[in-house]
Amino acid sequence: MKIKRLLSALLLLAVVVTPLSALCGGTLYQVSTLQALMQGDYYGAVSAGALMERGDTGLGTFDALDGEMVAVNGMVYKAAYDGSITAVGDEELSPFANVAFIGDGAAAESSFEGGYDGLLTALNFLVPDTNMPVVFRVEGSYVNVKVRSVPAQQEPYPPLTGVVKNQAVFEAAQASGVIVGFRFPAYMGDINTTGYHLHFLSNDLTFGGHLLDVESGAIQLRYNVLDEFTMTLPDSVSLYNLAETTDAEIETVEQH
């Protein structure tokens, strides 16, 4: 009798647990803080290989701020200052990154007009709950895509606000590719940006970087709402001295 009761209790547990785990699906992983990066902490801390153990999708940058990172389908790509796109080796280090698993996350189709804000409106409509971080992979065919990359820096590292004044901007009238990134809740504002951070990579691997603008597109969306958060804190001084970074400075760097 006891075994029977135990079995029925386990069955009940299985029924209750399944829909909950289907609703929220994973862990947001972060290396360092955006504010430490803003202050010039460009020292690589976590390898690309280690990142891909924590997620299959994401963004960030590389040691010495050497280009923009776009992680798609478990591969880490570098969109460099010279416009080249390369798949990076597992050993390449990152000073700042966010990754998460999308896997077979929820899917949706849509289209948008009206530039970057139009894209965000479409994503907000499809995923309205802003309570938790969300990882996005947005495959599509896009019009007037504008991206940027940043040049590798030499020590002593200058703050990011100074570096972006010399950023390289690349534009494509038409581009098929994938936008990857995150929407961070407002309560994460002391350790990251709030709202969206998106990077772009073309399907033919000729064009990519930090997404500055996109006019319109037809999109196939996959996303995952993340209900856990893990952060690696590098042993660096600037990480513990973040009060000087303002929201206005973050806006200057993100340019949205």
Ligand SMILES: [Zn+2]
């Ligand atoms: Zn970026």
